[in-house]
Amino acid sequence: MPTYTLNINDEKQTITTDADTPLLWVLRDDLDLVGTKFGCGIAQCGACTVHLNGSAVRSCSLPISAVGESKVTTIEGLSEDASHPVQKAWLEHDVAQCGYCQAGQIMSASALLAKNPNPSEDEIVESMNGNICRCGTYGRIKTAIQSLAGGEAK
Amino acid sequence: MTTTIKTAVGRRQFLKAGAAAGGGLMINFAWSADMTDKTEFKQRNKPDEQALKLNAYLLIAPSGDITAMVPNPEFGQNVMTSMPMVLAEEMDADWQRVIAKQANYDARAYDRQFTGGSQSIHQAWNSLRVAGASARQMLVAAAAQQWQVPASEISTEQSVLRHHSSGKQSSYGAMASAAAKLSTPEEVSLKDKADFKLIGNSKKNTVGEDIVTGKPLFGLDYKTEGTLVAMIVHPPAFGQELASANLAAIKKMDGIVDAFSFETVKPDYQNNYFDSNAFPKLVAIVGLKTWQVLKAKRALTAEWSLRPAINETIRLFGTETPRFYPQGLESSTSHTQQMQAVLNGGDMEVLRADGDINAAFDTADTVLERTYTAPYLAHNTMEPMNFYASVKGTSVHVAGPLQAPVFIQGTLAARLNIPQDNIEIEFTRMGGGFGRRAYSHYLVEAAAISQAVKAPVKLMYTREDDMTGGIYRPTYSVKIKGALKNNKLVAYRVSGTGIPEHCIAADRFPAGAVDNYLAEAKAIDSNITTGAFRAPRSNFMASAEQSFLDEIAELAGADAIDFRLELLKRAKDNPVGEKNDYDPERYAGVLKLARESSGWDKLPKSVNKGVAAYFCHNSYAAQVIIVDDNLAVDKVFSAMDCGIVVNRDAAINMVEGAVIDGVGNALFGEMTFTDGVPDKSNFDRYRMIRMKEAPKEIHVSFVENLVDPTGLGEPPFPPVFPALANALYKATGTRLYEQPYAKQLKPSN
Secondary structure (H helix, E strand, O other), X not given: OOEEEEEEOOEEEEEEOOOOOEHHHHHHHHOOOOOOOOOOOOOOOOOXXXXXXXXXXXXXXXXXXXXOOOEEEOHHHXXXXXXXXXXXXXXXXXXXXXXXXXXXXHHHHHHHHHHOOOOOHHHHHHHHOOOOXXXXXXXXXXXXXXXXXXXXXX | OOEEEEOOOOOOOHHHHHHOOOOOOOOOOOOOOOOOOOOOOOOOOOOOOOOEEOOOOEEEOOOOOEEEEEOXXXXXXXXXXXXXXXXXXXXXXXXXXXXXXXXXXXOOOOOOOOOOOOOHHHHHHHHHHHHHHHHHHHHHHHHHHHHOOOHHHEEEEOOEEEEOOOOEEEEOHHHHHHHHOOOOOOEEEEOOHHHOOOOOOOOOOXXXXXXXXXXXXXXXXXXXXXXXXXXXXXXXOOOEEEEEEOHHHHHOOOOEEEEEEEEOOOXXXXXXXXXXXXXXXXXXXXXXXXXXXXXXXXXXXXXXXXXOOEEEEEEEOOEXXXXXXXXXXXXXXXXXXXXXXXXXXXXOEEEEEEOOHHHHHHOOOEEEEEEEEEOEEOOOOOOOOEEEEEEEOOEEEEEEOOOOHHHHHHHHHHHHOOOHHHEEEEEOEOOOOOOHHHOOHHHHHHHHHHHHHOOOEEEEOOHHHHHOOOOEEOEEEEEEEEEEEOOEEEEEEEEEEEEOOOOOOOOOOOOOOOXXXXXXXXEOOOOOOEOXXXXXXXXXXXXXXXXXXHHHHHXXXXXXHHHHHHHHHHHHXXXXXXXXXXXXXXXXXXHHXXXXXXXXXXXXXXXXXXXXXXXXXXXXXXXXXXXXXXOOEEEEEEEEEOOOOOOHHHHHHHHHHHHHHHHHHHHOOOEOEEOOEEOOOOOOOOOOOOHXXXXXXXXXXXXXXXXXXXXXXXXOOOOHHHHHHHHHHHHHOOOOOEOOHHHHHOOOO
């Protein structure tokens, strides 16, 4: 089995695993970073969303061999103490119900806001449409993002 | 004014209370006599080793930290916040010092550790209040002893005890050790509900920070040293069973520890209602890493044979009921034909008959007959089914997401041949439930695999295993025939069928409001397993009944809300029959509130508005939905009567979620079968509502009263379907009779 040196949450990690192992299972099985969730395994639900060089990607469908030296950020890397603005907005709007999809939602939202600090409602919907929330917290997710985009006061 | 209530009761009778789950309150309260019980959660953060037990629900540390044990499993209904709020309210605790902890399963310590039926708060209400009041009373008694003053002169507020005339005061923490030595009071005084300070406010989710930082809360996150990964392979079609598989080849694959077939239930065990029996024999693949096991699972090739029919007698709350799984590979096309045949056949069981239905139809001015159908639905919880199990000799520890431990414990004990007392069940947070996790066969499977490989395992279903494994919302069809005379509803006949259960609750509205009423039903057997899905039966019946009333109100030339209110007035003033299961006044109350909050009467004619109301699971709900000309849901106005609202913002969140879930399932929800094989196995084909289709605005209002609280998980959900159908009719001019509605709107969708 090949060995990979990865940059996960600003730490170097050396992993020996099959080349086709999805990043999701390296995170969960090898690194105990279980905040990134398994939902569908086919990049349809967004529960496994992480940042790859700042862009939101579905880790369930990203083979470890394709990660290379890219900087991977997981929900644990966003902040461990809920101090990241997106995490704070999620708490302020008490978004979660079951909470299972929310790490993925937060990773999609934080990638969006890093690239586009003031997204329109349409841009938010477009960016977040790949993340399923079975409990139906879409309204609060949108409001939380809008609060960071300065849209809430409107 | 306070209420005095006796705390000491005899042995609890869970099953009796469970059987009456729709109705009576459970007011008994179990004190945990055994101080060494297993209620202390193995906390991953915020350990509080100094905490002293006041009762099974409340512990207090000298630091002043108060631990509130949450007996019911959490699946997003937010009992981790609302239950501690009730405890803290009666205890007069400082909310800032309350730490919520999920209890483990412990039938000796807690009542009804069951998440389902929208009953968590409703049925725990008195137990929680008594536990909180009792803890407060123990702290007061300790202070009274120490200060040598009468207990009645001591007041409490925000975790502080005060004796006004002497000026003495103490924090709860300082009195903790003394209080914990006292015995449980025999009687406690409960607060006047009008004096609640915490209840009725909005408190943030006590687990919120752990959720947004990705802490290991869920079943799939649970593991111990040396835990192996386990997966199952079930037959591709309902009605099949395993004949053979290339297990020897699988066992040789990288990282695979074992591969074998196993029985999921003990052959001579009498199943209960919650024991699934779709696939009594499965393949298990056990390995070191998830990806290795997933690859082995893909490499498995198996032969499947037709499973014989199964005729069994199952247990349900002390009664016995026959259950029949026919042989064969079923398809949705034949299901539809079977249901039509039943509805047209006339050979149905009459569940209720008032007046003379045939004479009323014969003499009516107008008769309307409509048939409504809805498909099977998959629950599709975001966290697939999974469980951790460690069977070591005769000692069993299982941990994971489940709604109803009481229903699985006996099944597990029988399957493992290990006494029930040796089984420890730990609850993790559930990544959604919606009824699916009341059927926790996956727990038994995990434990059986652990027992076979003699190691702790974590069983994980893939999304495909989860979506194709059964326990669907049944498919239903109902025919409703109504008659108008002088624009009044004078006859209503409802005939219902479904696979494998029918959908009729005969004493529901409009029973009681119509002189001539008949309800009849007949179910059709199937080997496709089904189970409770958010508001069972109601989630379909609301759509049929409230779509029909909308259409017949239009024929009568009446406003949709006025027409319903007139029927409810009749049910209140001069009800037909005696067994009507709803309170017409509270029912009317939510309709009036929705009318007001939506501005129904003042909306321009061009606005595509639809209304529906429903009563189920002890709470009343009305929904007004407005769709735009592109058929997108623009605004929703929800009006709820669930009695006292414990945690307001969280309650609003739950109603918003039910609205979005309702819109999603009404538009897109559908599982079909071809020769026993589910036609959809993942989210690429099973369409889920996404942010794009979610309503742009949802406004939630509550009827304000001091009725003891009832639930919110299910009641807002059913009326969303018909309110949407009625609004879409306004927009398109076409009535919708078949779900999912999006198929009717845009055939290409």
